[in-house]
Amino acid sequence: MSSWLPDQILVKPLHEQLQQKKALGLYRQRRINSGPAATEIVIDGKTVINFCSNNYLGLANHPVVNEAFKKGVDQYGTGSGSAHLINGHSAAHHALEQELAEFLGYPRCLLFSTGYMANLGVAQALVSRGDVVIEDRLNHASLLDAGLLSGARFSRYQHANASDAHRLLNKYPEHEKLLMTDGVFSMDGDLAPLPALAKNCQQTKSWLMVDDAHGVGVLGEQGRGSIEHFQLGATDVPVLMGTLGKAFGTSGAFVVGDEDFIEYLIQQARTYIYTTATPAAVAEATRASLKLVQAEDWRRQNLHSNIQYFKQAMQQADLELMPSDTAIQPVMIGDSQEAVLMSQQLFDQGLHVSAIRPPTVPEGTARLRVTLSSEHTEDQLNRLIDVLSTIKS
Numbered sequence: 001m002s003s004w005l006p007d008q009i010l011v012k013p014l015h016e017q018l019q020q021k022k023a024l025g026l027y028r029q030r031r032i033n034s035g036p037a038a039t040e041i042v043i044d045g046k047t048v049i050n051f052c053s054n055n056y057l058g059l060a061n062h063p064v065v066n067e068a069f070k071k072g073v074d075q076y077g078t079g080s081g082s083a084h085l086i087n088g089h090s091a092a093h094h095a096l097e098q099e100l101a102e103f104l105g106y107p108r109c110l111l112f113s114t115g116y117m118a119n120l121g122v123a124q125a126l127v128s129r130g131d132v133v134i135e136d137r138l139n140h141a142s143l144l145d146a147g148l149l150s151g152a153r154f155s156r157y158q159h160a161n162a163s164d165a166h167r168l169l170n171k172y173p174e175h176e177k178l179l180m181t182d183g184v185f186s187m188d189g190d191l192a193p194l195p196a197l198a199k200n201c202q203q204t205k206s207w208l209m210v211d212d213a214h215g216v217g218v219l220g221e222q223g224r225g226s227i228e229h230f231q232l233g234a235t236d237v238p239v240l241m242g243t244l245g246k247a248f249g250t251s252g253a254f255v256v257g258d259e260d261f262i263e264y265l266i267q268q269a270r271t272y273i274y275t276t277a278t279p280a281a282v283a284e285a286t287r288a289s290l291k292l293v294q295a296e297d298w299r300r301q302n303l304h305s306n307i308q309y310f311k312q313a314m315q316q317a318d319l320e321l322m323p324s325d326t327a328i329q330p331v332m333i334g335d336s337q338e339a340v341l342m343s344q345q346l347f348d349q350g351l352h353v354s355a356i357r358p359p360t361v362p363e364g365t366a367r368l369r370v371t372l373s374s375e376h377t378e379d380q381l382n383r384l385i386d387v388l389s390t391i392k393s
């Protein structure tokens with residue numbers, strides 16, 4: 001049998017495509033991190049202040065959470081051994097589901113292995129060919145993929161524009177409709193107009209699903225996220241998804257909803273059914289983290305004072321930020337290569353801020369995406385602003 005190389009049979013050889021990405025400033029590379037998540041990390045052997053983590057509350061390496069993880073391993077071992085519907089569903093998973101449902105004020109909760117899988121699973125369970133999915137243009141990639149893969153007719157509305165969403169919802173009076181939106185937009189940091197979207201969905205008898213990956217734990221006095229911020233509940237937002245790898249500092253995701261909806265997901269969501277349950281020890285770690293999220297309001301308060309301080313100091317330095325009141329504070333650059341260059345200059349000066357480029361964001365809107373944590377000090381924030389001032393001028 002003769003051997004062949006993929007490059008010889010492809011119309012566009014991979015090597016050429018990679019070179020093209022490099023030329024356009026779109027090439028992506030991993031940096032090697034050799035320690036725990038923190039505001040100061042060692043990456044590619046260099047100590048840098050970290051401004052691109054989602055560890056908003058400093059729980060990803062908290063001693064109490066770490067201890068719960070270790071104890072979980074002692075009790076349950078490392079692997080779960082199988083899918084939830086076989087025998088991978090542990091007492092730890094079950095307790096975490098009950099605790100999350102209670103925290104968020106919903107009847108039921110279902111854990112997924114990742115947020116990406118939760119989004120795919122919900123869309124695929126609720127809609128299919130002949131139905132309609134309606135999404136914000138700037139939704140997270142996993143929600144867009146979820147809509148596309150569901151097989152339903154896919155329609156997008158202008159960013160954070162509830163009347164444009166309403167126009168689309170009204171366009172399909174006879175169809176089953178699912179509207180999906182980020183609660184906090186992951187690359188922009190602004191909020192979805194949830195009260196208006198909830199009203200529109202109720203009026204048009206459509207499902208509303210909110211992906212609150214960057215809201216849960218962080219927004220609202222008690223950390224219940226976008227819904228608490230807008231004083232909404234389970235009747236306004238019937239499907240709420242959150243991730244555990246961000247504010248909670250662990251890994252995985254959950255969906256909360258009513259009894260029938262969660263039971264339906266257990267029957268239908270393929271990304272729930274056909275995958276191994278996450279380790280029970282991760283659920284134990286998350287239970288510990290949830291207790292801290294609930295008990296330690298000061299973490300949210302620190303984060304919010306850091307956000308206020310950063311916005312104000314940036315303004316004083318004449319550096320423009322995108323309109324956001326959340327921990328996601330992007331600096332718009334526009335050109336991809338320039339964003340990459342600035343990210344590299346920041347890195348050289350000991351600051352880690354990632355350049356976000358297309359296709360993650362629309363063409364021509366490359367940006368430096370700064371994320372803040374409750375653990376950043378004013379000195380660290382000042383350092384970022386000083387270096388940004390020198391490289392931007």
Ligand SMILES: *Cc1c(COP(=O)(O)O)cnc(C)c1O
Pocket residue numbers: 113114115116117140142143182186211213214243244245252253
């Ligand atoms: C991070 C993120 C996800 C994916 O969650 P994972 O658990 O990391 O797969 C989904 N939606 C949004 C808005 C996110 O920011």
